[in-house]
Amino acid sequence: MIKHIVIAAAAALSLSACAPYMNLGSSELDNARKAVADAKAAGAEKCAPKLQAEAVASLYWAAHEVTERGVHPDENAELIATAIAKANAARAKAIKGCTPEIIKLEGVYFDNDSAKLRPASVATLDKAVATLNRRATIKVEVAAHTDSSGSDAYNLSLSERRAASVRDYLVAHGIDAARLTSKGYGETQPIASNATKEGRAKNRRVELRVMN
Template sequence: MKIRRILTASLAAVSLISLSACVTDPNTGERKVSRTAIGGVGGVIAGGLLGGLIGGGTGRIIGAGIGGVAGAAVGYQKDKQIKELRESTAGSGVDVSTTDNGAAILVNLPDGVTFSTDSSEINPTFRATLDKLVASMNQYPDSLIDVYGHTDSTGSDTYNQALSERRAQAVANYLTSHGVNPARIRSQGFGETQPVASNATEEGRSRNRRVEIKIVPVTQDDVARARNGG
C-alpha cells in the first residue's frame, strides 16, 4: 500500500513539475523550467510546490491588496529579507534559504523545536521565533506565503498526511492570528511524499519532519497581470 502511494506521489510530482515548475528569469522575463525542480524528481523533492503556489496567485494578490515591488528592486529586497531572517532566527534551528531558482524564500522549521512528537501544538518556547517571522512578513507585505507540512515515513500514510496538514495549518493560524494578512497565506500537508533525506536513518527522518514556509515576492507586473485577469 505504501509503495503504491509513493509511486503515485512520484508520478504526480512529475506531472506537477511539468505544469508548474517554470520560473521567470528576472533579467530577461523568459519563462524556463526550474533546475531545482528537475533535480528533485530523481530522489527527493524539496520546497513544496516548486515553481508554483497553492491555489495560484492571481486571486490571492487581489484579495490581499498587494501593491507589488518594482521589478528592479525585488531581488535586493528579497536578499535583504533573507539576511534579516537569518540574523533574527540565528540559534533557533530555523534554516533560511532560497527556492524556485532563487525566486522565493524558503524557511524550514525543524520538527523537534517547532512541535512535540506526534503533536500539532506549537511549542511555547518556539513562539518567540515565529513572532520574528511575523514581523518580517509584515515588514515586507508584498509577498504571498505558502505553509507546507511534511513528515517522515514512520506510521501509516493516512496518519502522516493528517498530521502534516494539522501542523501546516497550526503555523498558518499562528501567522494570521498575530497580524499577517490571511489573504496572503495558504497551507497544505504533504505527509511523507516529499522527503529531503533518506527515511532509513534517524537523522534523515528528523530532517523530513518539518514545516516549510515559502515566501514569494510579488512584483508590480504580477499585480498588473492579476488585475487584468492574467
C-alpha cells in the same frame, strides 16, 4: 566673486555625482544584455535568483570596465563571458521548471503526534511574522512535512493539521489571512534519507513557500 566660486563648486559636485562610471548601452555588451534579458523573460529572477543576480552583476561590472577603455581588456572579456554563461544557465533552469522561493522555519516543534506548537517554536515563528511584515507584498503557503514513520494517510493528515496550526499562529500575530494558505505534504517530499534518525529529523519540517 564668491558667488561665482559657490556656483562653480556646486556644479563640480553635481557633475562628480554623475560621473560616467557605467556604459550599459555599449555595443560590446549586446550579447550579454540579450542573454540577461532572455533569462529575465523566462522567469530567471524568480526561478534561478542567484544565477541571474550573478549574470546581472557581471553585466554591470563589464559596463563599468568598458568605460575604462583598454585598461582591463582581458578582464572585461571574462566579465562579458561570465554574464552570458550565467544568464544562459539561469534561463535554462527557469525553462526547466520553477521551484518557489522557500523560507525555512528552523525550530518549529510540535508535541508528539500532535499539531500543538511547543513554546520553543515561538522565537522562530515570531521571526517569520517579522519577515512577513517586512515583505508585505508576498503571499505564502505554509507547507508542513513529516518523515516516513507511520502510514501515508496519517502523515498527510498530521502535516495538514500542523501547517494549519502554524498558519493560525501567524494570523493571530497580525498577518493578513488572505496572504496565507496552508498545505500538508505528509511524507511525499523528503529532503533527506528516512533511514537515519538525522534524516528523519530533517524531513519533519515546516516552511513558507512564496507564491508570488
